[in-house]
Amino acid sequence: MTDRAALAWNVAAGVVDPEIADLTIADLGILRGTDERDGTVVVTVTPTFSGCPAMTEMRRDLMRRLSGAGLGPVEIRTALSPPWTSDWITAEGRAKLAAAGISPPGPAPDPAPESVPVALVATPRRVACPRCGSGDTAELSHFGATACRSLYRCRACREPFEHMREI
Ligand SMILES: [Zn+2]
Numbered sequence: 001m002t003d004r005a006a007l008a009w010n011v012a013a014g015v016v017d018p019e020i021a022d023l024t025i026a027d028l029g030i031l032r033g034t035d036e037r038d039g040t041v042v043v044t045v046t047p048t049f050s051g052c053p054a055m056t057e058m059r060r061d062l063m064r065r066l067s068g069a070g071l072g073p074v075e076i077r078t079a080l081s082p083p084w085t086s087d088w089i090t091a092e093g094r095a096k097l098a099a100a101g102i103s104p105p106g107p108a109p110d111p112a113p114e115s116v117p118v119a120l121v122a123t124p125r126r127v128a129c130p131r132c133g134s135g136d137t138a139e140l141s142h143f144g145a146t147a148c149r150s151l152y153r154c155r156a157c158r159e160p161f162e163h164m165r166e167i
Contacts, residue, residue: 001034004071008034008041011069015061018054019146023096025058029088032079041066041074046084048148049167086167098130102149103163127163129154139163 013026032044086105094104134156141151144162
């Protein structure tokens, strides 16, 4: 990695998810790599899921920060294969989610074989309360504040909380 590509990584890693204040695109595993090709800094990102509204804002912020750091010209490439999985969220990212009161995702389910239709039935999953750690929780709503989170309630401490779904 060139110095410029390494600097680009450090700058890009500071871009945060607008929905969770200090969770960065590096924490989320969205930032895949930085490179320098023919004088252009190439940043590769993988969106969490297609149509995630936060992605547009993160891209704009990425461009602004990199240009602001004098790293232009910059090209942002989107890599869709392999697809993003919640398993890419780093340990630091999971700790930040929990600190924000959001239960981090568990292990992602195995991808369904392409020929078999994906069942839309949610498998019951033990989600631990980010506040007290109790596993005695219930899903209130499959969609929380954002499309990638569900709303839960803890039966032990009675507090509602959000859970980032496994993808
Ligand atoms: Zn609790």
